[in-house]
Amino acid sequence: MNTFQGRIADSVGNWVDRNAPSAVKPYLRLSRFDRPIGAWLLLIPCWWSAALAAVAAGQPLPNVWHLILFFVGAFVMRGAGCTWNDIADHDIDKKVERTRLRPIASGAVTLSQALAYAILQSLVGFLVLVQFNGFAIATGIASLGIVALYPFMKRVTYWPQIVLGLAFSWGALMGWAGAFGRLDVAPILLYLGAIAWVIGYDTIYAHQDRADDLFAGIKSTALLFGERTRSMLTWLYGAAVVLIGLAGLAAGGGFWFAAGLAAFAIHLGWQVTTLDIEDTDRCLMQFRSNRDAGLLLFAGMVLDAML
DSSP: OOOOOOBTTTTTHHHHHSOOOOHHHHHHHHHHTTTTTHHHHHHHHHHHHHHHHHHTTSSSSHHHHHHHHHEEEEEEHHHHHHHHHHHHHHHHHSTTTTTSSSHHHSSSOOHHHHHHHHHHHHHHHHHHHHOOOOHHHHHHHHHHHHHHHHHHHHHTSSSSHHHHHHHHTTTHHHHHHHHHHSSSSSHHHHHHHHHHHHHHHHHHHHHHHHHHHHHHHHOOOHHHHHHGGHHHHHEEEEEEEEHHHHHHHHHTTOHHHHHHHHHHHHHHHHHHHHHHHTOOOHHHHHHTHHHHHHHHHHHHHHHHHOO
């Protein structure tokens, strides 16, 4: 096995590079623990949903145990998903400058080792999932087909971000399901709003790879939208704000929910107005900033429940 330990282009100067033992670095990179932003973006809809459930139930706080479980589950399952994605994309990753040093593409981890690691992470995720009620467990299991399908969609459609949105927004259903053992209009609206948000921010992310994607024959909304990206983001982010606002109304949200939603909307507006699709560093920065946007909305939801 090739033990190449080179750094991945959009992951430098992190704790994995500095402190992790050499033997485990490739596996930590497979899980993207060197780049936790994706886990945060997977987690945030879960926390939104748990907080929205608290608002609807008249509880002073979201279920703290559920928040902890979602935190662990998001990091573990994002790791499993990224490992599966790298297994599916190992040939493509070799052709893309930003991804050619990923563990499988570079030879640091074999396909069989990566598959075993994905199964291990999934088992940990399952142990987290079974801490919830039966309806939430079934809801969580229902997402696995979407997760498995996503890596292949970029080969057949310019809208793979829709499938990513379906997967990454699933937590918008989970928090409510964990609290009530059912789904209602509010979490469904929240889910739809989160999907629009995910399509938007992942389009920004995909602009880093436009030239390489063209060479490799990979499709994305970044390539589809091109110079229309700013206007398309306006529609996508606008839809996200409206749908999430309707979710808040359906759950009985008040002033602080509205304040959090306004802060979220202002942040998304800043992304749209300052976007430069030719500046890959800025695209990465703005993509990562969506964690802060999501946490602003979460804070508003929590304050709405408390006050």
